[in-house]
Amino acid sequence: MQRLKILILGGTTEASALARALAGDVRFEPTLSLAGRTKAPRMPPIPFRIGGFGGVDGLVQYLKGEHVDLLVDATHPFAAQMSRHAAEAARIADVPLLAVCRPAWRSVAGDRWTPVLDMAAAVVALGAAPRRVFLTIGQKELAPFREAPQHAYVIRSVDAPDAEALPPIAEVITARGPFAEADERRLLAGRKIEVIVTKNSGGSATEAKLAAARGLAIPVVMVERPARPEVETVTCAEDALEWLERTHRRIAPSRRGV
Numbered sequence: 001m002q003r004l005k006i007l008i009l010g011g012t013t014e015a016s017a018l019a020r021a022l023a024g025d026v027r028f029e030p031t032l033s034l035a036g037r038t039k040a041p042r043m044p045p046i047p048f049r050i051g052g053f054g055g056v057d058g059l060v061q062y063l064k065g066e067h068v069d070l071l072v073d074a075t076h077p078f079a080a081q082m083s084r085h086a087a088e089a090a091r092i093a094d095v096p097l098l099a100v101c102r103p104a105w106r107s108v109a110g111d112r113w114t115p116v117l118d119m120a121a122a123v124v125a126l127g128a129a130p131r132r133v134f135l136t137i138g139q140k141e142l143a144p145f146r147e148a149p150q151h152a153y154v155i156r157s158v159d160a161p162d163a164e165a166l167p168p169i170a171e172v173i174t175a176r177g178p179f180a181e182a183d184e185r186r187l188l189a190g191r192k193i194e195v196i197v198t199k200n201s202g203g204s205a206t207e208a209k210l211a212a213a214r215g216l217a218i219p220v221v222m223v224e225r226p227a228r229p230e231v232e233t234v235t236c237a238e239d240a241l242e243w244l245e246r247t248h249r250r251i252a253p254s255r256r257g258v
Contacts, residue, residue: 002252004069006030006244007062009086010044013205014100015074017237019044027248031066035075035082059089068093070247072240073231074100078138078199080226087229096247099233100240102202104225105210112219119144122197125221126151134193136209137223142166154191177205184212197221 003026008015010032022030023045032048053059063071073086083099090097107113116122119137123144126133130150135142139161145153152169155161158176166172171191187193188209196213198206200222213220234240 003027003029004244004248004251005067006070006072007066007068008032008072009075009082011035011079012074012076012100012102013203014102014237014240015072016042016044018072018074018100018240019046021237021241022046022244027252028244035079053085056085056088056092059085060092063089063093063095068095069251070244071095071097072100072244073097074237074240077101077104077201077225077228080228083228087231090231097231098240098243099228099231100237101228101233101235103235104200104202105207105222107222108214110214110217111210112213112217113222114219115222115224117224119223122221122223123148126195126197131194132192134188134191134196134209136196136198136206138199139165154193179206179208181208181211181215184209185215188212188216188218193218195219195221197223199223200225 006028008018008030010016010019011034015032019030019032022028030046032044032046034048034050035052036050053062071086071090073083075082086097114125116125119141126148130152133151133153135145135153135155139157139159142155142161142165145167149168153167154171154173156173156175158174160172160174196209196218198209198220210220234243
């Protein structure tokens with residue numbers, strides 16, 4: 001049977017689920033690429049690599065040098081630059097590309113959301129008066145909040161941020177989702193949180209904080225997603241696997257010369 005080589009750009013729940021689904025599948029030869037931002041990533045059940053490619057040119061070289069048949073962009077919804085690089089590299093290397101992007105969260109009755117375009121706008125939305133702020137934005141995007149030192153921040157991240165990146169008044173919680181709503185309510189109430197700042201990542205792993213905020217009437221500053229390239233897109237690992245199976249049925253026979 002002709003095996004198709006797949007490169008999965010990962011780091012998300014969807015990428016991990018797809019890797020598990022492909023493990024042991026004789027039709028495919030998958031490799032999962034992780035950016036390396038998490039110090040102790042969960043090891044996938046398929047071959048993997050860690051680190052960047054060196055821009056579009058580097059990714060094109062990898063796709064051609066490794067004879068990759070299919071590219072799956074299952075990066076985080078906020079990894080806009082990597083998604084742009086993937087789209088451009090796939091076009092240049094003439095490799096079919098599929099994006100996996102989970103649906104964004106949508107506000108419901110009882111939510112008190114303030115949508116903003118970026119972290120700088122989120123800082124402005126917090127206002128001038130001191131507040132207790134729960135930040136769940138990732139450790140790489142804390143710099144703008146140093147410009148608002150009047151607030152007391154509770155920062156949750158998978159890895160602890162560097163001390164010099166923290167605002168003056170900051171408590172760090174290292175934790176990895178999924179989180180339960182009851183636990184989130186206890187955290188918000190116990191820390192006397194007055195406002196949450198988060199990115200519209202979507203998915204269920206960290207959605208509980210939104211339900212907890214709704215129940216406690218805590219406002220949420222919601223950073224909206226950046227624009228992504230217009231490529232074929234599915235919303236979950238199951239649909240990505242179906243796409244791979246359809247593509248295998250279409251491509252594999254021609255690779256055998258039949």
